[in-house]
Amino acid sequence: MLIYFLKRLGLAVLVTIAVSMISFMMIRVSGDPAIALAGEAATSEEIEFVREQYGFDRPLIIQYLEWASRAIRGDLGESPYMNLPVTQMIGNRIGVTMTLGVCALSFAVLLSVPLGVLAAIRPNTWIDRLALTISVIGQAMPSFWFGLIMIIVLGVKFRLLPISGAETPAHFIMPTIALGYYATPAIMRLVRSGMLEVLSSDHIRTAKAKGLRWGKILFKHALRNAIIPVVAVLAVQLGFMLGGSIVIETVFALHGIGHLAWVSIGRSDLPVVQAIVLLLSIIYVVLTFLSDLLNAFLDPRIRVK
Amino acid sequence: MKHLLEVKHLYVDLPLPAGMLHAVRDVSFHLDMGETLSLVGESGCGKSITALALMNILPPKAIRRAEILRFEDTDLLRLPDEQMASLRGAKMAMIFQEPMTSLDPCYTIGNQLVEAILEHQRISKQEARGRAVYLLDKVGITGADSRLKQYPHQLSGGLRQRIMIAMGLMCGPSLIIADEPTTALDVTIQAQILELLASLQREFNMGMILITHDLGVVARVADRLAIMYCGQVVETGPTADVFSKPIHPYTRGLLDCIPVPGKTRPGDKLGSIPGIVPTPIGDLFGCSFRNRCSQATADCIQDVDLLELSPGRAFRCLDRPEACRPEGLEVRT
Numbered sequence: 001m002l003i004y005f006l007k008r009l010g011l012a013v014l015v016t017i018a019v020s021m022i023s024f025m026m027i028r029v030s031g032d033p034a035i036a037l038a039g040e041a042a043t044s045e046e047i048e049f050v051r052e053q054y055g056f057d058r059p060l061i062i063q064y065l066e067w068a069s070r071a072i073r074g075d076l077g078e079s080p081y082m083n084l085p086v087t088q089m090i091g092n093r094i095g096v097t098m099t100l101g102v103c104a105l106s107f108a109v110l111l112s113v114p115l116g117v118l119a120a121i122r123p124n125t126w127i128d129r130l131a132l133t134i135s136v137i138g139q140a141m142p143s144f145w146f147g148l149i150m151i152i153v154l155g156v157k158f159r160l161l162p163i164s165g166a167e168t169p170a171h172f173i174m175p176t177i178a179l180g181y182y183a184t185p186a187i188m189r190l191v192r193s194g195m196l197e198v199l200s201s202d203h204i205r206t207a208k209a210k211g212l213r214w215g216k217i218l219f220k221h222a223l224r225n226a227i228i229p230v231v232a233v234l235a236v237q238l239g240f241m242l243g244g245s246i247v248i249e250t251v252f253a254l255h256g257i258g259h260l261a262w263v264s265i266g267r268s269d270l271p272v273v274q275a276i277v278l279l280l281s282i283i284y285v286v287l288t289f290l291s292d293l294l295n296a297f298l299d300p301r302i303r304v305k
Numbered sequence: 306m307k308h309l310l311e312v313k314h315l316y317v318d319l320p321l322p323a324g325m326l327h328a329v330r331d332v333s334f335h336l337d338m339g340e341t342l343s344l345v346g347e348s349g350c351g352k353s354i355t356a357l358a359l360m361n362i363l364p365p366k367a368i369r370r371a372e373i374l375r376f377e378d379t380d381l382l383r384l385p386d387e388q389m390a391s392l393r394g395a396k397m398a399m400i401f402q403e404p405m406t407s408l409d410p411c412y413t414i415g416n417q418l419v420e421a422i423l424e425h426q427r428i429s430k431q432e433a434r435g436r437a438v439y440l441l442d443k444v445g446i447t448g449a450d451s452r453l454k455q456y457p458h459q460l461s462g463g464l465r466q467r468i469m470i471a472m473g474l475m476c477g478p479s480l481i482i483a484d485e486p487t488t489a490l491d492v493t494i495q496a497q498i499l500e501l502l503a504s505l506q507r508e509f510n511m512g513m514i515l516i517t518h519d520l521g522v523v524a525r526v527a528d529r530l531a532i533m534y535c536g537q538v539v540e541t542g543p544t545a546d547v548f549s550k551p552i553h554p555y556t557r558g559l560l561d562c563i564p565v566p567g568k569t570r571p572g573d574k575l576g577s578i579p580g581i582v583p584t585p586i587g588d589l590f591g592c593s594f595r596n597r598c599s600q601a602t603a604d605c606i607q608d609v610d611l612l613e614l615s616p617g618r619a620f621r622c623l624d625r626p627e628a629c630r631p632e633g634l635e636v637r638t
Contacts, residue, residue: 216420
């Protein structure tokens with residue numbers, strides 16, 4: 001178990017480093033930061049000055065190492081536009097994104113797991129068809145469009161919910177549904193097919209032959225086995241959600257990390273974009289690591305050799 | 306005398322896209338305490354479905370009907386599902402063919418051993434654990450205490466089957482159904498597991514239904530046997546009797562397929578039954594074996610009833626026992 005844990009941890013660290021390198025390079029390649037910083041009317045001398053000032057004239061590898069060594073100590077630089085430390089800018093906004101992420105994931109899990117289980121224990125009935133319909137719609141509909149429809153119907157027409165901002169819990173309802181619904185189909189289908197497979201397996205027949213109660217067969221033996229692959233997919237779905245939150249935060253004017261990323265990309269605010277990419281990749285890696293641990297906890301075949 | 310288990314005219318139908326599969330057709334037998342009855346037949350002959358029908362754990366769409374289905378004093382046909390569930394695992398236990406997959410990979414052996422008894426009896430966890438240790442010892446598993454903490458994937462097939470047997474015995478059942486308990490095991494282990502089953506059955510005086518396609522297994526442990534073909538019992542009787550004087554052409558064909566020590570010499574050809582087993586879908590009539598039978602006549606398209614030759618000895622063939630071969634096969638156990 002300890003070896004498994006260390007292996008996964010080592011892998012997580014390596015992935016984080018690789019992502020930070022690749023993202024650093026990609027952002028430099030996407031345009032000359034000095035030109036962007038100096039402004040449209042700048043002369044070539046001014047651009048040259050900015051380039052030297054910010055150290056963009058040095059080799060990429062040196063720039064990266066300098067940035068990385070400061071990032072490790074928690075210093076992500078300063079935004080040249082806002083004249084604020086990047087850590088402070090992110091710190092101000094991370095709460096909104098985290099709230100949205102946790103709410104959306106909970107919504108997705110609470111909707112998809114029960115529906116998937118119901119669909120599996122009553123295959124080819126109306127409840128199965130309903131679950132299928134819900135998942136097909138969720139799969140086919142872009143989340144920003146669904147968000148806009150909700151704004152029009154729930155916000156503008158019936159005035160049930162606020163349409164922008166993050167002041168009250170009510171502000172999070174529509175963004176949560178829009179973002180969470182997007183992750184629902186994959187999880188639900190996986191729960192359904194997993195449950196169907198487990199329910200027809202030999203050890204469920206054993207459990208029946210032992211005369212166990214139906215609830216015990218369903219939850220103790222079937223769901224426990226069916227949920228193992230779902231946990232692994234959850235981490236991937238969360239990754240999609242992090243990307244999706246950039247869109248959703250923009251649609252609902254939630255000032256979170258996603259919104260900050262969108263604005264910063266628009267004005268080539270490199271330190272901020274760089275920091276957000278790093279942060280998202282760390283979140284993703286940490287979640288994957290946690291899902292690996294959870295998987296090991298759930299599945300003794302991983303945990304016990 | 307009342308039998309431990311009595312089955313009369315049991316039918317099981319399974320609706321399939323291709324039509325109605327008549328998996329079990331008019332199967333009758335009985336079983337007493339301390340007795341072993343073997344259900345013998347090829348794959349798909351309905352022997353496992355018969356067992357599942359007794360336990361009432363058939364696939365959801367299966368239709369079960371019978372004239373009598375009685376276990377001890379309980380009429381299983383009219384028993385509500387909940388009471389049936391409290392009988393399963395408690396008074397009737399079942400052991401399956403695939404020890405590799407019949408245990409839940411997510412829970413320890415100990416957890417799975419005590420789970421049924423905790424469900425069926427008012428007993429403390431400590432007592433249940435004690436019973437599990439006692440039974441693991443009974444089925445020949447050493448170091449029971451540490452085994453309880455292990456997971457199925459850490460154990461070999463033979464060990465898992467021993468655990469399945471111990472699990473079946475936890476609540477002290479009076480009927481044990483073993484569905485091909487040794488088929489998935491390698492030959493040396495097969496003998497041990499059979500020996501174990503037979504000795505435990507004697508010790509606890511249980512009735513045992515042993516389902517198998519292996520006539521060698523039958524010869525070793527069964528008191529009586531019922532040969533099944535295409536969902537029907539085609540011949541039944543005391544093991545030695547059926548082996549020495551087989552009547553039904555199918556039984557004779559089966560016995561021809563196995564080598565007899567001392568009689569079959571190297572280079573001899575073993576018998577085989579031509580053709581394949583028909584699938585019992587749709588409207589069925591006449592003898593199911595007629596297409597593969599060398600003695601079949603035009604009359605064989607008539608339905609055949611089970612004909613009793615003497616008490617407990619019956620067969621399902623128009624051909625009369627005179628036709629049975631004069632020199633019967635010897636039974637070696």
